[in-house]
Amino acid sequence: MVSLPAESPQASDHASRGRPVTRLERRSRWRWHEILFWLAVASCPLVVPDDLVLASQVLIAGLFALSLDLLLGYGGIVSLGHAAFFGVGAYAAGLLARHGWGEPISGLLLSGALAGLLGFALSFIIVRVRGIALLMVTLGVSLVLHEAAVKGYAVTGGDDGLQGIVLDPLLGLFPMDMWGRTAFGYSLAVAFAGFLLARRLVSSPFGLALQGMRENGRRMAAIGAPLRRHSALIYTVSAALAGVAGALLTQTTEFVSVEVLGFQRSAEVLIMLILGGAGHLYGAFIGAAVFMIVRDQLAAANPEYWFFWLGLMLVLVVLFARGGIIGGIATIAAHFRKGGSR
Template identity: 45%
Template sequence: MLLATDRWRERLIVGFLFAVAFGLPWLMPSRALFVAETASVALFALSLDLVLGYAGIVSLGHAAFFGVGAYAAGLFAKLVMPDPLTGLAVGIAVAALMGLACSLTILRGSDLTRIMVTLALSLLLYELANRFDAITGGADGLQGMAMGPLLGRFEFDLQGQVPATYALAVLFLALLLVQWVVRSPLGATLLAVRDNPLRAAAVGIPVASRLAFAYAFGAALAGAAGALVAQTSGFVSLEVFSIERSADVLLMLVIGGAGWVYGGVLGAVAFKVLNELVAGITPQYWTFWMGLFLLAIGLLGRERVLRPWALWQRPSTKAVR
């Protein structure tokens, strides 16, 4: 995996799937907004993969960075300027800086402390956004952002075709970047840190700075995902910080397989499609079915629930322990 040189098959498959995805909003215009949202949460799941799959940090508050990106991009569009790409950059930058600052909290301490701190962080931001309602709109959500045309030419249409293409393009580029990084010598040291931090330090890898890097990188991409959701839907609500959102993304990543660059994306697609189907039947009790699914995965093991047919995916998800 780390030393493989021949990747043409993988490129072909990924290229084909993305070509289909890019075609969807134009072939099925009624589904364009769904595509935009799915691409955004797929990016969110990819960002969690860096934190959980590549750094081994169990987080129950990854929504913190998603939410910060969403509010930063939303406020930027509303108060400063409407250009989407600049707003995206702002969302990424703010989330990355916060991730870097917060990496201090997750470098030390046990899994329990990390779960608690990440959760507390997202709740803290929820409180902040709720109380400063003069700026954020509070419980009513942030409204009234008008997005400018993409690249100065393509207006965001209400049907969602341009937003969907935009979100897919950002997801595609992020995927390339992550893939690039995790397969580099730096990425190899990340795997080493995840597998065995004690040994990683004993071969000269600076464990703390690697964890901080993975965490901040994950935060930056989560910020990008949040910014995309804000820009493509034109709305940010307090829900972006909720524990449900953190749990959703955890489930997506686990469905697709953590520690594998495509895991988050595949999981997000599966999750969103499933959500559409189940929510169509019993809209209120989606939480129950999601809970049952999480419980089953935890109880029976990820391999048995998600891939009973074969272990075709090479890096075992068991690596994340």
């Protein structure tokens, strides 16, 4: 290392530091299990070629849960109405495609931007309230939007859903196909891009401020942090990401149901995140996968009864695996490491 020329960024980093690299600095490096995770996801068309539709749905739900993880897991800001942003993105993508804007990628970005705009606007109300009041405000906003979508039949198709959505082939080359191969590739690319953005955000100085807000808002004010500005930024980014997830659902299914704005969707995304483990990014995808695969299996076996098992699973995870599935795995791994060193 010493013989490296001073121009090499790594060598000069070490020279200027004159100290060991801190864990804080190492934290944002890619680790092997992260690469394994994404390779495993990308291998779905080879491993489970018949379940690509479900796999796409998992990725979309995972991206949606990821957007909530930024807000809740990192920022400590609770929301019971996150479906508002998902739904706005879903309807925006549907209406764009229905009215002639069939190009998927620009439609996706526009829909995300629109949801982000709504998030930015709402952040001014949201920074004024906390706790139960915040739960009620977020719930209230999503209920208002849901009812507006039901009543606005002429625009949204109301309870019948928005139909007649036709998309151009992706990149002008790949039309959506029956087996969901294009949908899967598209969902994977978008979910991975969203993940990269979230990962960069949480390892930025702002990401550290976000964790400070979660840990102690009062102290953040006492060290001079602009809390309103921080809240507005994270709300906007989270809403935009949720909107992209909603738009992705519309574009891959070519249909919008009014339940994209429903309370159940807000509740489910919260369950997925808590199940997987909030504040780790990966918990969002793992929670979404477990939730949707279990629902798929149980609903096939017994459509009436599956909420029972879901509820039981949730209670057990919250009671015995603090930090969700990821937290549980980390605890077990730490135990083994301790045991092994003795």
